[in-house]
Amino acid sequence: MPMRAQRTILTFSCVSVVLVLAGCSYTTQTTSGRNYVAGFPKPVTSDDGFEAKLKAVASVEPLLRFPARIGLARIGQDNCRSVLMPPPAEEGSAWLELADDLGPGYGEFVPISPLIAAMVAPSTPQGCSRSESARDIVENVRLAAARQHIDVVMVYEADATADSRNNPLSIADWTLIGAFVLPSQNVKAQGVAQAMLIDVRNGYPYGTIQATADDKTAAARFANREAERSLAKRVETAAVKNLVHEAGDMMRELKRELTALD
DSSP: OOHHHHHHHHHHHHHOOOEEEEEEEEEEOOOOHHHHHHTSOOOSSSOOHHHHHHHHHHOOOOOOOSSEEEEEEEEEEETTEEEEEOOOHHHHHHHHHHHHHHOGGGEEEEEOOHHHHHHHOSOOOOSSOHHHHHHHHHHHHHHHHHHTTOSEEEEEEEEEEEEEEEOGGGGGGGSHHHHHTSOOEEEEEEEEEEEEEEETTTOOEEEEEEEEEEEEEEEOGGGHHHHHHHHHHHHHHHHHHHHHHHHHHHHHHHHHHHHHHO
């Protein structure tokens, strides 16, 4: 190996720095829609259209009881539309570990099949409206989950961004050695994952989860674009793993709350 190439690898290994941070939270809901609607004031006249919609939306009860069939629906992006996609291998492994950790008392995790979703979906969303596409994909997920006889479904998505900025070593970019040895770009990435657990049968929202992961590394200028792509993928996976961890805590909390309702 030439001496210059050998020095490049050694120098990069010594100065590379990785920092991973995470922020996570979850919410749960087990309140009664019947009791909520009962608290509405009595109208002087007949219900107007909007109040009727409020009551229709609120009139759902928590049906979930453990053990249950829990669907997993990974939402991704196809151009400007939300689509159901198979979980990547690392994410699938994280969900399997959670299932083993929770044990049979919680039931089983079942991936929602994109093929079944395509088979039962009434139509393919058109256009590039993210809100409209998201609403359609959630409805299609519930239809596919119903075909697979799923009780509740964890709908989740993740994304990551990465960019690079010159650090104080960027002056070395003007030299041959600096361009190929010294890491002169700070490449930063942030991953965000979010999920909601909904009842397939009536759409009851049992909880939401948010998780993030931040990562920063130093990269040589000639490799910063590749580093951005690699780091973004890594931090997106890290955010999902943090999400899965929070999902375990949320499921345990839900089981306690639902047991108290019986």
